[in-house]
Amino acid sequence: MDERYHPGSIEDKWQKKWDEHNLFKVDEDPDKEKYYLLEMFPYPSGKIHIGHVRNYTIGDVVTRYKRMNGFNVIHPMGWDAFGMPAENAAIENNTHPAAWTYENIDYMRAQLKKMGFSYDWDREVATCRPEYYRWEQWLFLKMFENGMAYRKESYVNWCEKCQTVLANEQVEQDKCWRCSQVVQQKKLYQWYFKITDYAEDLLVHCDKLPGWPDKVTIMQKNWIGKSFGSELKFQIDGSDEDIIVFTTRPDTVFGATFMCLAPEHPLVETLSRGTEQEGAVAEFVNRISHQERSATGIEKYEKEGVFVGAHCINPATGEKIPVYTANFVLMEYGTGAIMSVPAGDQRDFEFARKYGLNIRVVVQPEGESLDGNTMPEAYTGPGIMVNSGEFNGMDNKSAIDAITQWLEMEGRGKKTVSFRLRDWGISRQRYWGTPIPIIHCADCGVVPVPEADLPIRLPEDANILPKGGSPLPTLAYFQKTDCPKCGRGDARRDTDTMDTFVESSWYYLRYCSPRYDRGMFDPDAVKYWMPVDQYIGGVEHAVLHLLYSRYFMRVLNTLGMIDFKEPFTRLLTQGMVCKETMTCPEHGYLFPFEAERKSADNLVCTKCGKPVEVGRVIKMSKSKKNVVDPNELLEQYGADVTRLFCLFAAPPERDLEWSEEGIEGSHRFINRVWRLAGECMKVVKGVTPYTGPADGLSKDAKALYIKANQTVKKVTEDIEKSFHFNTAISSVMELVNMMYTVDIESADGEMKSILAFGLENILLLLSPIVPHFCEELYALMGKESFILEQGWPSFREDALQTDEVVVVIQVNGKLRSKFTTGAGASKASIEERALADSKIQKHLEGKTIRKVIVIQKQQTLVNIVAN
Template identity: 55%
Template sequence: MLHRLAIFLIQAAQRQTIMENSTYTQTQDALKYNFKAIESKWQQQWLTEKPYKVSADPQRPKYYVLEMFPYPSGRIHMGHVRNYSIGDVVARYKRMRGFNVLHPMGWDAFGLPAENAALKHGVHPAQWTYSNIDYMRGQLKAMGLSYDWDREIATCHPEYYRWEQRVFLQLLEKELVYRKKTTVNWCESCATVLAREQVIDGCCWRCDSQVVPKNMYGWFLKITDYAEELLADLDKLGGWPEKVVTMQRNWIGKSQGLACDFQVENSAEKITIFTTRPDTIFGVTFMSLAPEHPLIDSLIAGTEQEAAVRGFIEQTLLEKQRMALDQEPEKHGIFTGKHCVNPFNGERVPIYVANFVLMEYGTGAVMAVPAHDQRDFEFARKYGLPIRPVVQPEQRLVAESMEAAWESDGVLADSGMFSGLPSAEAKKAVIAHAEQQGFGKTHITWRLRDWGISRQRYWGAPIPVIHCESCGAVPVPAEQLPVVLPGTTPPYGSHAPLHQQEAFYSTACPKCGQPAKRETDTMDTFMESSWYFARYTSPRKDDGVLDQDAAKYWLAVDQYIGGVEHAILHLLYSRFFTKALRDLGYLHIDEPFTNLLTQGMVIKDGAKMSKSKGNVVDPDDLIQQYGADTVRLFALFAAPPERDLEWNPQGVEGCFRFLSRVFRLIHSSLDCFSGGTAQIDLSTLSPADRQLHRKTHQTIRRVTESIEKDFHFNTAISGVMELVNQISAETAQPTASSVLREALETVLFLLFPMVPHFCEEMWQLTGHAQPLQLQTWPSFDPAAAEEDELTIVVQVNGKLRGRLTVSAATGEEEIKQLALVDEKVISFIAGKTVQKIIVVKDKLVNIVIK
């Protein structure tokens, strides 16, 4: 008795101390939720105590949750708030489930946007970037995100890209890196190469300047060496959205068919084509070459057509820059004046240059079969070229009356020895014949192309190669790494492109000692983001790329979270890099991310929030007005995570009112927390208390399932709101203190991952000595969650005709009989034949009548 009294007095004293704390403000009529004091208090405590700092612990199950790290633009936006709130809920929830959780944060800090912004503001890119990082770090901490800040990385720091340069050299040694001259998309304004995806309507995605083709040397990673594995391992990604897997599958683009040589007439040259439809090869009526095809020069040199063809090619390449990736151009072409020979029938085939043929697919040459390919059909109609059907459906095709190409299978006709064969059989027979005769073979092509990583601007990781006239391209010795970007430490120096900085590029050859020149291209910033998730496992390791034991413990990432806009490049490059690091001996995994969540965008006024559209809502303003917990709650409650979130200021206000309501509810119910936790005796509970106890356990089940199944935090929060409604109704009546205490504690448990500052404060207010984040996630009692009574909907032929209130223990047959004798139902089935009765457990009965 004395012991329980002592506990009561201690807890009362604790509550009194908390009440006197500045986290509460008393007005004349109500106690108000002082979110600024509460959030400041707990953020300071977390900063001091570092509760989210982790290390590998083989005795505990690990969980690695990671959001795509941000580019340090200077301020976080609502997209960041949503992304990082989702990740933080997962991290906090998994900790309470007993996992050893790794939840790191860093900065994708290199890149042209930072360089351009620095130039615009008259500062050095390093100064601009590090200043933005400092500011954004403060913003993220103000959101109460549970990061292990001791693992923070910035990709622009030499101690990060030092190891990236080391990996580059090891890939170079493995012949997975090479340098070649190629045609690139060049932005004169930005003075750099652009990926095709960065060219929008022929203009640079950054500055809107016209993009032009340019021939220059660049460095490439042989991602195509991993094409087969990248494609096959998509089947392992059961935790990824199907749309992302499909997008990657299509991007890799495996095609199997016939590679065949067409001899150029009166020449030793051959045109190699690839086709997935060898059954149509007797229908070839012309040959189409891509404007960039290397054979064109020799075909037209010294001919009457030369000037016209070159003019056509120049115009076509300019138009190509203006087109979107998925844009289909109007068909144009020009005859070269030359012919080639179809090896299957010896026919002369005119050779055209066509604007719709892509050099990056197949061989850059297409055997044109207008009867069986729609693009060829349109081209042939436009230029008056023959159309010859050779694959016939049941209703025979006649060239003159065809309105479109027949692209499906059929039976071969007018195809020599192959006539009469169905398409599937003919494809194999045609390939076999080509192989036997020596002018063709089975071949596989890929849409995927090697990854060009060269960039010509300053703000990127230097490529660690030295060019020597005698020795060629020489790797920088490992002991000389990192090759540091010049001028990046105060007082900051020049940030001109590296090819303009002689002090940087002038050096001596490591092999022969003669004067040489450093490589002045920097790496594509996708290089940094393709392995950062692995470096997080040992970010301070200073004698190697990775700590292999730490990487083996933490990887793969259990849950990766980010925008669907990264479905192709970032995710594909990360998959490639993981496999390459595995083959270099650093990793033991094949895939980097076990589960992927692609969250939707934040929409305002019908468009994605962006500065250019002038529809940005500043999270700082919201946090100042409502607090971080309210902003987090709105971001999680307004929509399921995979869907777009429509901005709604009333929704933010509603979330604030909800937290204020819980605040007042707990404060008004403090008496139920006096003394130890009392056992709940169901036999002594009133019907109202029993219902609240039941609702508590039903809510635990609902919230747990919502998080575990699909991260639908909106339904989880909705469930807690329903529980709060019932608690409010119950507190107006006599209620067992143990039941009320259980319900209120459950509210704090279930809301904690979403609104951690608020819940920790309320937990402490109610007299708990240990922080809430150290508690174990509650489990529900299945027996307590079961309803005593159920409401069963009764339908007749699918239409609502009545309702039954039955005991939860009522069997299916008894429910059927009760439905048949219900007064409201009888009138609808009288005189009719009951064909069957369908029972959906605990929900409805459907009586099917005739």
């Protein structure tokens, strides 16, 4: 046995052995309890980054742990392979998206294998393969048939740089989530999935996902955004038509002194036509609709609008109020029209002040008297109703229902709810994606591709346009086709592709039967494996992928294809991997290797020798250069040490700060165990580990035996309860430290069998974390089978309690002394001894004992209250 652990050859060896023995392959087995462990699959961008390493290490540990606990564990991996970076890379490197993608997949697969992850590679899926996306096209057709997919013209988020439409979920702070370009509004025909049909159901079930972090379900709830309110009808002056508004504050209807319509509201044009305002309105609407989704900065908050030239009747007061169109009213929310109550809403207030509109107070805060002419801002709080006819004097909360009921009787209103969630726009004007299986015919209009013609293959030989944008509309042979309905020869295919989030909404179903060719998935396989028991991935998908996936399962459920609605029973969102940034005054951001440490606090740039400034610890990113390359970690430390550090440095849900010294520490620990194992094996090899009761063992042997049992318990609980591997590893370290205190060479027979117990448990407990290392030592101990095929170790309940306990003595809550006593000592005897303690006596001098509290729980403690 070598003095040191050499990861290179050992890790290679075990990866090969696992592979040869098909150790990670699984099939449905009705006799075994299944466990579906899923990690978010990566986009094949070129290389695995450290975030993947962390994510997949966590998943791998759980997989191996569950497997040792007897579960039939499915642990698949695949590729979210469609997407824009492939197109951009193709332009940059003069290659093709397909070639680039498949090369990346091959490279990254090899990287994952080197990390020793226990994937069943037979289940690998790449979403850019026709065998995959044909079933997505098939589902699209089913959804179309059932009214779940539809096409409409409306304003959409357009990213000029990416040359495509974006879903609402893909717009972050008015910017494209990929390239940060400010998004514009563009009117286009687009395909939509009717996710809003499930808004209520998605919302309700947020509270039925106890295995999800609250922050994720809260984000989803906020995104769905249900609000309770009323729809009120305002009759248009001189017409029978009504304008319907949505409001959450019907109690303030008496204070509605004007009305605002969204610029896109159809009535804006209708009402202004033929009035003297027609020109001004047209100019305004035109200007607003060409504005970026929202201008940045202060401009955003500047409210403006124009009078549309018509009035409507306030249903509560009967008075005529002017109708405006205003930039702050959103067409997509509510009804696109609001009743403006300047006294009770800050936006309406600002608008009213700007245009000199009447402000009437209808809710008066208790003990105050607001005046519409002098109040500095709107009052939105609770209060007493005024200027509201028969409702005067009521508190405004009761008035909400009372006024709604009254207006309902008048036929002018009703209770309703409104959602923020909008339908999912899935058309993308991109090439590298799933073609939408639709044909446009001059006679028949929109015609679905017949099922038998699927898949509509994405032409993989298309020349990528150097300026970006999809080449599909330029390809006559792709576009030109016969109409399946009437046979017209000049029909054309839809040249848009689907949002890549469509692929990731169901890939985990495909894993269950990845080569199935009679449908999206084999129903029996899905019945056995689904739902996913544990999903692990980044929190950035809280309202994208995770919401879409929940939606998709509802669609499939409605279509009768599956019998569940929630895809992921438990969700773990791991934290980011962070590192400090380093900047050189001359060269800007530096990679870690571009800074050289001259002394404790002198770091210089290797290029110019100038002092380097160490910045904040932030998420690793290429642009900030604060990255570590998994390849280098593998080279320098091997997979196991890398895995160990990822788990030890922080609990999984928290951000992890990468540190060079930290990983060195993990490296040291591995070698420490290696040496301990070497020492032990000299005397322990072939010795049967002791597993009997603790009673009757000699003092040192018993102490070690108890420690080992406690360690098994602690590690099991830490993994089972919360995946807190950092504390699990700590407790193994404690056991290792204790074993180091044993004089191994002169151990007697009893001690030998306990050392054997300790060592074997260390290997079993660490094996999910550092599997190659443990397999090697396990084999060196003379074991024949794989450690992964061993059962998870158990502990003896009767070997957890040490004979002696430390009693701490406090006086008035302050620690003053301690003593040791037998574990079974009585309260009375402990109290007696505590009071007799000489240090305690000193502290009690001149005081009267008021009370003595003796606690015998996790700790044994005496608190003497005296004054």
